Amino acid sequence: MSEPIADDLPFLTALRRDLHAHPELGFEEERTAGIVARLLEEAGIAVHRGLGGTGVVGTLRAGSGTRAIGLRADMDALAMPETADRPYKSKFAGRMHACGHDGHTTLLIGAARALAKSRNFSGTVHFIFQPAEEGLGGARRMVEDGLFRLFRCDAVYGLHNMPGLDPDEIAVVEGPQLASSDSWHVTLRGMGTHGAKPHLGRDPITAAGTFLAALQTIVGRVVDPLQPAVVSACSVQAGNPKALNVIPDMVEIGGTARAYSPQVRDQLEEEIGRLAQGTAAMFALGAEYRFQRRIPPVVNHPDATSRALGAARDVFGDKVRTAFPPSTAGDDFAFFGQQAPACYVWLGNGPAVDGALHHNTAYDFNDASIGPGVRFWTRLVERELAG
Ligand SMILES: [Zn+2]
Ligand SMILES: [Zn+2]
Structure with a gap:
């Protein structure tokens, strides 16, 4: 869409690999949250730290629009070893970014940086960096700490990387996405x-x-x-x-x-x-x-889904999938979906390398997905808050 995102890719790729090399478990994301907060502040975005333990919320306003939306990234890694050899392999035995949350954090930082520069929207966007998605209840803690009281959201969006879809593919589907x-x-x-x-x-x-x-x-x-x-x-x-x-x-x-x-x-x-x-x-x-x-189950709301679909079509053209089987896994993004109309999308991560899927000791987020993912978040804000 816009050149600034392409220009930022080397920085974002280095960030993603740094996060991958320094994985942190749920509610222990001190280093990650510190980096997130610093990068948001450097971009001129208001930062709220310590929501739900290590959670971070960045708030960016532009124009006079009154609509507000939330975008969620999860930051935590898993308590498991990384077996694949790569230059940015986990520096900690028994901790690994095996679900690609290093990528999710990077995409949302990329979108925040791009939007803080362009301000090509009218309204408020909250960048929600959630701790402890992997079974420890980070989303619920953020809600209990007042996430939606402090940061009103008229809609909230989540994204997860998905091996098997190409990096230039995205699935945006109404209805159930993940099970209770x-x-x-x-x-x-x-x-x-x-x-x-x-x-x-x-x-x-x-x-x-x-x-x-x-x-x-x-x-x-x-x-x-x-x-x-x-x-x-x-x-x-x-x-x-x-x-x-x-x-x-x-x-x-x-x-x-x-x-x-x-x-x-x-x-x-x-x-x-x-x-x-x-x-x-x-x-x-x-x-x-x-x-x-x-x-609870993650169930995509019709209105939020149609908005996400519009943004996805702008970025991915005919590579948008509107039919995709739901997962029997769960994601506590569901707690956010109970507070506002919500949509959760699947961003392609390319073919499963050596058969490694989510939570495999060789899994890795695909850096080729950074550009498409940042463009999707950015375009979603531009469309959602068109003023
Ligand atoms: Zn996971
Ligand atoms: Zn995950």
Whole structure:
């Protein structure tokens, strides 16, 4: 679109590689947040630090427009080793930017620098740099710390890199993008007894077998077949392999539940509990049930999506995808989407190098995506805040 972005690419590429070499885990992004804050300030952007722990918000106003929007980048890395050899490989054992958040941070800095120069819009844009996206609840902390009270947003946008799409491709799709991600825990309590005398106790292990066999009937028989849902038992704890003549008192089962709509999410919560209580009643056991709501689904709002689509078409032309399968992973950007009409887009990261996908020890953000990503954010602001 504009030359200044092309001129800034060497700087942004060096920044991306520096962030990659210095990954920081959730709520520990001190160095990253410091760099972000300094670069925003140098660009003449008002900076608010320490929101949600290490979160940073930059605010840029231009013209007389009253509309305000938020753009989100996540800054955290993962607690895992980097195995690929590259000049900017992680300097820290057991920490790695394996989800490309080094790229997300760079793109938003690039857009902030470009927009601070051009001021080719009328309104307010908040550049939201979020800590701790990877399971630690950074988005929720920012919301609880008053993100949307302090920085009103009439719409909010998120972006994630996506291997398999080319760097000059972007997917902008209305509706569900990422699933809700919740945990559940069931405890079946019986009465322990000698393994040879089951009639003198109440066996929770046999009951657990019935419960686990019935669990998949929730997705198979209860949820609308046209609505995606996942229920998985991922942990079963009972007894002791060294005491094979003992029927234990209790069995603890835990797992995950995923859905793309609030209705199905509610349904999963209710049905897993019903099966747990029903199984307990069947075998004269006690049951305790806990459903822990972690992250809601990310669902793109029609109005925000059409605005993002307009910007994407300006930058990517006919390389915009309007159909793309949602992911069963989660992103806590969903908490921002509960506060304002939201759209979350997938920016191409090129082919998966050596098969490395997100959270793989060889994953890397593709620097060829920096230009397209910065142009998308910049164009989105110009269109969204056209005055
Ligand atoms: Zn991730
Ligand atoms: Zn990610």
